[in-house]
Amino acid sequence: GAGVSQTPSNKVTEKGKYVELRCDPISGHTALYWYRQSLGQGPEFLIYFQGTGAADDSGLPNDRFFAVRPEGSVSTLKIQRTERGDSAVYLCASSRGGGSYNEQFFGPGTRLTVL
Amino acid sequence: AQRVTQPEKLLSVFKGAPVELKCNYSYSGSPELFWYVQYSRQRLQLLLRHISRESIKGFTADLNKGETSFHLKKPFAQEEDSAMYYCALLDRGGYNKLIFGAGTRLAVHP
Numbered sequence: 433g434a435g436v437s438q439t440p441s442n443k444v445t446e447k448g449k450y451v452e453l454r455c456d457p458i459s460g461h462t463a464l465y466w467y468r469q470s471l472g473q474g475p476e477f478l479i480y481f482q483g484t485g486a487a488d489d490s491g492l493p494n495d496r497f498f499a500v501r502p503e504g505s506v507s508t509l510k511i512q513r514t515e516r517g518d519s520a521v522y523l524c525a526s527s528r529g530g531g532s533y534n535e536q537f538f539g540p541g542t543r544l545t546v547l
Numbered sequence: 548a549q550r551v552t553q554p555e556k557l558l559s560v561f562k563g564a565p566v567e568l569k570c571n572y573s574y575s576g577s578p579e580l581f582w583y584v585q586y587s588r589q590r591l592q593l594l595l596r597h598i599s600r601e602s603i604k605g606f607t608a609d610l611n612k613g614e615t616s617f618h619l620k621k622p623f624a625q626e627e628d629s630a631m632y633y634c635a636l637l638d639r640g641g642y643n644k645l646i647f648g649a650g651t652r653l654a655v656h657p
Contacts, residue, residue: 435590465644474551474633474647475591488642523591533579533643538591 434458436539438524444545445514453509453542457526464507465536466499467523475523481507482529514546549574551636553648560624561656568619568651570608570634579637580617581645582608586630594619594632604628624655 437456445451457464462483467475477491481501489499496514501507511518521543525536550573560566572578582594595603597610597617608619617634634648 463643467645467647472556472649474553474635474649475645476647477638477641477644480642480644482642488644490641491644527643533637533639535593536645540590 436524436526436537438522438539438542440542441540442543442545444547446547447514447516449514449546451511451514451544453511453522453544455507455509455524455526455539457505457507457524458537459505461526461528461537462504463527463529463534463536464501465525465527466507466509467525469521469523469541471520478509478522511544514544516546519544519546549636549638549646551634551646551648553632553634553651555651556649557652557654559654559656562626563623566619566621566624566628566653566655568632568634568653570617570619570648572615572617572634572636574615574636576639578610578612578615578617579639580608580610581635581637582606582617582619583633583635583647584630585633591633624653626655626657629653629655 464481466478469475480488484504496512499509521541524539527534527536552571581596584594633650635645
């Protein structure tokens with residue numbers, strides 16, 4: 433079956449521009465996570481959706497970052513006024529959700545480069 | 548603070564040698580730990596989780612609460628084991644988000 437997909441795979445933008453990164457989770461997975469992986473680091477949590485609502489956005493670094501999941505499936509991570517420090521690989525993961533831990537399946541990531 | 552530490556950025560061994568990838572954690576509750584692996588040009592995937600107490604691809608990891616460690620071991624490394632390995636801690640209080648270490652690159656030479 434299809435895994436988590438993310439588009440685009442690479443995005444190069446200029447400082448100050450707006451970008452949108454898309455995540456298509458595995459069908460039927462209600463939980464969706466965004467992580468950011470900077471060079472030489474492990475993934476760091478950004479935001480978690482259970483269904484359509486953002487249950488935990490404590491990892492978003494500042495108010496330039498925003499994410500939506502309007503129909504409980506596809507999610508879009510939006511970054512306004514991009515800065516060079518936003519350059520990283522943005523990972524999306526989905527899981528069945530629920531109370532106990534369900535394995536998180538990761539997408540291939542979007543590599544964002546801010547010039 | 549909840550944290551995962553992987554002290555080695557790179558571990559280089561020869562084929563057939565034993566491997567131990569170190570992981571230490573800091574967590575206030577009862578920890579649940581995982582090892583994730585990322586092979587070249589592939590996505591991050593779960594290798595094993597401590598509660599399963601299983602061996603995957605010859606790898607095992609034992610949770611040592613006294614030493615707050617969850618080291619990944621394999622008695623005889625294979626070239627196909629070359630990859631990035633990430634230790635991760637489950638934050639149950641935080642909707643099951645994962646807290647990752649910085650990763651260790653394992654290079655197995657012929």
